[in-house]
Amino acid sequence: MAALAAAPAALSACESESNSSGQVSEASTADSAGPGLSGIKRTRRPPLPTVEPMMRVRVFRARAETPSVQIGETDQWLRVFPLASAPGTVVLRGPLQLCVESGRWSIVDKDSRRAPVENLDGLDIASLAGAGPAVHINDRLYPGSLRLVARTDQGPEAFDVINLVPLEAYLPGVVAAELFDHWHLQTRAAQAIAARSFACSEHTLFRGRRAYDVTNTARSQVYIGRIEHDDTLDAVRTTRGQVLAYDAALVPGYYSSCCGGLAARAVDVIGNHPANDIAPLAGREGEDICITVKVANWTIQRPVQVLTRRLIAYGKRRGREDLAGLATIASIEVVESNVHQRPVRYAVTDVRANRVELGAETFMRAANYEQGQGLSRPKQPLMSSYLRAVVSESTVIFKGHGLGHGAGMCQYGAEQLARSGKSHRDIMAWYYPEAEIVRAYT
Ligand SMILES: [Zn+2]
Numbered sequence: 001m002a003a004l005a006a007a008p009a010a011l012s013a014c015e016s017e018s019n020s021s022g023q024v025s026e027a028s029t030a031d032s033a034g035p036g037l038s039g040i041k042r043t044r045r046p047p048l049p050t051v052e053p054m055m056r057v058r059v060f061r062a063r064a065e066t067p068s069v070q071i072g073e074t075d076q077w078l079r080v081f082p083l084a085s086a087p088g089t090v091v092l093r094g095p096l097q098l099c100v101e102s103g104r105w106s107i108v109d110k111d112s113r114r115a116p117v118e119n120l121d122g123l124d125i126a127s128l129a130g131a132g133p134a135v136h137i138n139d140r141l142y143p144g145s146l147r148l149v150a151r152t153d154q155g156p157e158a159f160d161v162i163n164l165v166p167l168e169a170y171l172p173g174v175v176a177a178e179l180f181d182h183w184h185l186q187t188r189a190a191q192a193i194a195a196r197s198f199a200c201s202e203h204t205l206f207r208g209r210r211a212y213d214v215t216n217t218a219r220s221q222v223y224i225g226r227i228e229h230d231d232t233l234d235a236v237r238t239t240r241g242q243v244l245a246y247d248a249a250l251v252p253g254y255y256s257s258c259c260g261g262l263a264a265r266a267v268d269v270i271g272n273h274p275a276n277d278i279a280p281l282a283g284r285e286g287e288d289i290c291i292t293v294k295v296a297n298w299t300i301q302r303p304v305q306v307l308t309r310r311l312i313a314y315g316k317r318r319g320r321e322d323l324a325g326l327a328t329i330a331s332i333e334v335v336e337s338n339v340h341q342r343p344v345r346y347a348v349t350d351v352r353a354n355r356v357e358l359g360a361e362t363f364m365r366a367a368n369y370e371q372g373q374g375l376s377r378p379k380q381p382l383m384s385s386y387l388r389a390v391v392s393e394s395t396v397i398f399k400g401h402g403l404g405h406g407a408g409m410c411q412y413g414a415e416q417l418a419r420s421g422k423s424h425r426d427i428m429a430w431y432y433p434e435a436e437i438v439r440a441y442t
Helices: 010-011 168-180 186-204 230-240 304-318 360-367 413-420 424-431
Strands: 054-062 069-073 077-082 090-093 098-102 102-106 123-127 133-137 140-143 145-150 161-165 243-246 298-302 327-335 343-350 355-359 387-390 395-400 436-439
Touching: 010 054, 054 168, 054 186, 077 436, 133 145, 133 186, 133 360, 140 161, 161 168, 168 186, 168 230, 168 343, 186 243, 186 413, 186 424, 298 304, 304 327, 304 395, 327 387, 343 360, 343 387, 355 360
Parallel strands: none
Antiparallel strands: 054 161, 069 098, 069 133, 077 090, 077 123, 098 102, 123 145, 133 140, 145 161, 243 436, 298 395, 327 343, 343 355, 387 395
């Protein structure tokens, strides 16, 4: 989930570029933007959709460690058609084993026959079944069809599998993954509208820029394909086409697991550009209702030396010489907070009195950084950037609040509101001040 602690799939699936346990718009956060994306800035607000978008969701990354994928069920007939210069459509019996070999697709069907695909252009794969087509990838079922795209920039055998799925068929697999099964129907309806708004925003941003709009991880929003959960299906169906709007444009429905009691502003934690600088994404006033839940308060200890190494390694990777040049950390202080009193900037001072200021989200990512310098993934990653730190001899004690970036809807808070009798409209009004819910398409 975009940052729900109890969902291991969400956190472990996070890509290595980001240790953030929260949803981010990939192109929006300068520090976490993937290769080639850091230059993308939202200069204009995304428009309201007029028709249901066809989402492009990356659901599998074939790389050196997992170079092949199984597609389709036993005896399912699948149509495989190359996208560009093509020898034409072939119909094969599943399951298919696909990988890239010697610069071309290798497709082997159930009877061990190889399909004659001679190049590395993209492939589309769809079930021959009529209504409600869906295709398995490994053991998971995805509505819609699949597109395979070579990623030679990631290695000679690398490719992405992208699920092409109408937005309304995509959303149940998001809402079910983002919330616990026993959570309230009204929380699900609010989550559906937030997730739909976020998806539409990413769909607009990435069209024409890359082959997919969102990933299936907490970096975008977690997606687990086709699901059967009545309340989730009801929540999506009853809110069909509904998105958040403000001043005649779309509000990207950012959300995170738990704000810890104080809201973040999207310009501080998602990306500092005009499209995020709107009232609905500036955070609600006052203390949130989530403060009594378990993840609202946490304490994590780290050896000072290990934390120092993480910050140095992060600085080297990101070309931040000030961080890379740090000696042993002596103190970490809040130097700036937002209007709601949530910290947005920290100063790190080392034993030689070097002082480095950095944004709160950047600090959290650096403190959780795990590559190089003999580092590995922290046993307890910092769960949010809303924290206070005390350096005591060889240990740093972090007392923090919440899980995820804290902008937009707080999932734990939404559930508390729903249990107290609030509707999904009340929940949206609580977390996205001044936004309205509109039906953008039928
Ligand atoms: Zn909250």
